[in-house]
Amino acid sequence: MSAASVPGRADSASSPGFPLTGPALTGPALTGPALTGPALTGLALARGDVDRAGHRRVDESWLEAAWADPATRVVAVERGQALVAFSDQDAGLAFSAPAQAPDGVRFLLGIDSGGRAYFGVAGPLSGPAGPGLRPASLREAGPLLSDRDAGLLTHAVALANWHETFTHCPRCGAPTEPIASGHARKCPVDGSEHFPRVDPAMIVLVTDPADRALLARNAQWPPGRVSILAGFVEAGESAEQAVAREVAEETGISVSAVTYLGSQPWPMPQSLMLGFRALAGHADIRVDAHEIAEANWYSRAELATAVAAGRIRLPPPVSIAHRIIESWYGSELPGSW
Ligand SMILES: [Zn+2]
Numbered sequence: 445m446s447a448a449s450v451p452g453r454a455d456s457a458s459s460p461g462f463p464l465t466g467p468a469l470t471g472p473a474l475t476g477p478a479l480t481g482p483a484l485t486g487l488a489l490a491r492g493d494v495d496r497a498g499h500r501r502v503d504e505s506w507l508e509a510a511w512a513d514p515a516t517r518v519v520a521v522e523r524g525q526a527l528v529a530f531s532d533q534d535a536g537l538a539f540s541a542p543a544q545a546p547d548g549v550r551f552l553l554g555i556d557s558g559g560r561a562y563f564g565v566a567g568p569l570s571g572p573a574g575p576g577l578r579p580a581s582l583r584e585a586g587p588l589l590s591d592r593d594a595g596l597l598t599h600a601v602a603l604a605n606w607h608e609t610f611t612h613c614p615r616c617g618a619p620t621e622p623i624a625s626g627h628a629r630k631c632p633v634d635g636s637e638h639f640p641r642v643d644p645a646m647i648v649l650v651t652d653p654a655d656r657a658l659l660a661r662n663a664q665w666p667p668g669r670v671s672i673l674a675g676f677v678e679a680g681e682s683a684e685q686a687v688a689r690e691v692a693e694e695t696g697i698s699v700s701a702v703t704y705l706g707s708q709p710w711p712m713p714q715s716l717m718l719g720f721r722a723l724a725g726h727a728d729i730r731v732d733a734h735e736i737a738e739a740n741w742y743s744r745a746e747l748a749t750a751v752a753a754g755r756i757r758l759p760p761p762v763s764i765a766h767r768i769i770e771s772w773y774g775s776e777l778p779g780s781w
Pocket of ligand 1: 613614615616617618631632633634635636
């Protein structure tokens with residue numbers, strides 16, 4: 445993965461977040477890039493106000509009672525989509541009661557402050573059809589959902605994607621079975637336990653000495669689509685090492701002052717996006733034509749002009765890329781979504 449296909453919107457003055465502050469943790473003989481800086485909060489898919497209640501996942505009698513309670517709410521997820529009720533301004537998950545939920549792998553998503561339990565089910569979408577009610581993905585519905593619903597759907601999609609893909613034991617090949625209310629799987633043959641897989645990926649806004657932003661087009665993308673650089677963290681590598689490596693590989697630029705901004709789950713199918721900024725020591729770009737079709741520096745005025753003229757298209761508000769670019773730009777990004 446390069447120039448990010450990643451994501452959402454952080455309007456939400458009201459969004460709960462976990463601001464990151466403070467000094468960085470580095471070695472006394474630091475040889476890698478150091479981390480500093482302020483945080484990015486309210487990311488569209490990094491919200492949620494439901495207690496995950498991890499201790500209840502193995503409490504079978506509590507789980508049985510919660511599933512029997514008609515006040516419990518269930519969201520079904522199929523191929524990354526859930527039924528969503530759209531209105532003019534926002535959207536809400538269309539829950540069902542447990543009795544109306546489809547068959548499928550079931551997972552406890554959590555308990556709200558009023559004591560109501562929420563479950564996800566990896567199963568076919570069904571239920572009442574109505575005006576504004578239709579299947580939707582996180583990409584589409586994520587920024588429009590409330591904190592509660594955005595958190596629930598992100599959690600449910602991540603687990604549903606994992607259960608759909610990781611069905612067999614990596615040690616012996618036997619089919620595994622869900623345990624811990626869908627938060628793990630166990631092999632009935634060798635007893636090994638397996639947990640949801642999350643692939644960390646870094647995404648970084650690089651600026652040059654003139655404070656211009658580096659935007660690139662992935663070789664797989666249509667003309668005009670651009671974003672900041674991104675890539676998966678490799679085995680045995682720190683996130684900040686991945687930042688320095690990917691930027692160097694893709695553009696020939698060496699970076700310093702790597703600053704962590706925040707993270708957002710991107711379960712399409714299983715990434716965690718770690719957002720950064722970094723400074724380029726020079727403005728010369730040597731594009732790796734294999735992964736990146738083009739990369740260019742943009743001042744804020746040049747960015748606005750290029751978007752208005754239709755020469756470039758920025759990533760959508762659901763993406764952390766959008767939020768990172770916006771934090772540099774200083775106000776709402778030009779373009780329409
Ligand atoms: Zn096994």
